[in-house]
Amino acid sequence: MKSRSPALFDELGPRGQKRLKIATVVAVLALIGIVGGALAQLAHVQQLTARLWEPLIEWSNIRYLLQGLLTTLEVGLTGAAISLVFGTLMGLGRLSTHKWVSIPCAGLIELFRAIPLILLVYFFLIGLPMFGWNLPPFWVLTIPIVLHAGAVFAEIVRAGVNSLDRGQFDAAAAIGLRRGQTMVLVVLPQVFRALRPALVTQVIRTLKESSLGYVVGYPELLRDGQVIGEFNANFVQTYAFTAVIYIVINFGLSRVAELLDRPKKVRRRPDRPAPDPDPEPAASQPAGTLV
Template identity: 45%
Template sequence: MSVDTLKAARVVRRAGAHYDASFMYDVPGPRGRRNIMLGSIVSCLVLGGILAAGLWQFAAHGQLAPDRWAPFTTWPIWRYLLDGLLGTLEAAAVVAVLGGVLGVLLALGRTGRIRPVRWLCTAYIEIARTVPVLLMIYLMLFGLPQLGLTLPRLWQLVIPLTVANAAVFAEIVRAGIASLPRGQQEAALSLGMRRSQAMRYVVLPQAFRNVAPSLITQFVSLLKDTSLGFIVAFTELLYRGQVLASYLHLLIPTYVAVTVIYLVVNGSLTAVAARLQRARGRRGAAADPKTSADG
């Protein structure tokens, strides 16, 4: 890749930086924002009432007794659960890498010009999105041994999740590519780039930037899907919680602790996605000529 081509790619990307990437939904107006605020307040009140009712029921049945929660004030218990969290993150990371790479290839194939490749990629995406992940896990667990093939527990979980999430990643990336104006690729081609170079150095970087919040949100969903690892006895967070609940005979406190860990991890990732969304909106508003003129 020559230096001139890289410079040309930066020029084209900079020229399209003002494009507003909020293509998945319309920006709400004053009434819409007011309705969203009212809905959020009502939802918080309802959730608060449900939480209060649940705590009252727990207290009525002795679930809030200090001796039932005492084991969770010790480090060994939390270390045992956090080891399961490491297994969850390991499986999610492997699926994210494999599914991300496969998803990009599927998105490029579905948006490409070669008709048979486009048909195959479309068929894969549609089928993978409709087949339940649980069914694919059962096929890995019970079907492959019938053929004399037994995979490690990690891969019994990773392969079905990769098959399913690759299709979702492909659609997210395809939406990011479709969000860009056609002039971006045409400008790159006019500067002497090949189509593959224009896609690699101009289109895909902007597409990834536009859909970064959606990708993080999908990773949050992927983290939750790894809880299916208990089916294949993979050492992940929910499986560790099941073992610990059986050992301590403390079902509710154990699953509350597991829930707290999921809330912290997934809530942090969701906050990152929201921050990226806000930052992207500010950049788009600052670079929009109409907004600047109105200001």
């Protein structure tokens, strides 16, 4: 049986494993100490009393937060879908052999990657009305997310295309496919299949970026949590509850990314026996020998 060993580093010896266990225990104890100290401080300032947590179990407040969650999902998923299309086109444009296409695409990608997202939001919130363009709050928030996330998507697509073997393009050209047909029929399906975890990670990122809705007054989850915290005078408790909702949603999407990245198991027909994992080598017979 072949031994399995890491390809990038050697396995830890007994002394290294002992040090790793000690470091793990120290880190866990430090984390417990930090959490315990934070809870003790909150209890000292009377932030753990039931009076401040009771509004979060009232159905009216829960329904209000669920409405904010729906609008957050609406912005996040819409931004992710549009930015995927936008990023794919920009990434392919940057890979174009025509300079009049690749240079502008490269410039836009680097521009939107360099500008902080909140500055893009302020530009659409304050700058566009100066030119007479007044967009709804949904698009004032969604378009900057699309531009920012689309630039990241473009680099992901470009890296995926460049990682493919050159033989893919040569084989497509050998059967008469043009460059555009090769990209659509051969290259992009393989790129999206290989980059599914990275794409799901970008979806998670767009969901978190939708929390900038408070800047434009859009009623997303964080904005609704701020309203409830102001109404009930329990900012710490409401923000903690809102953070739990974000963690649950993002953890679920992370699990989806892990499942997509997991290789599929080959199903064996029940009427066929399993192959011998380590067959015995056949004994060699001299020529002309009868068995």
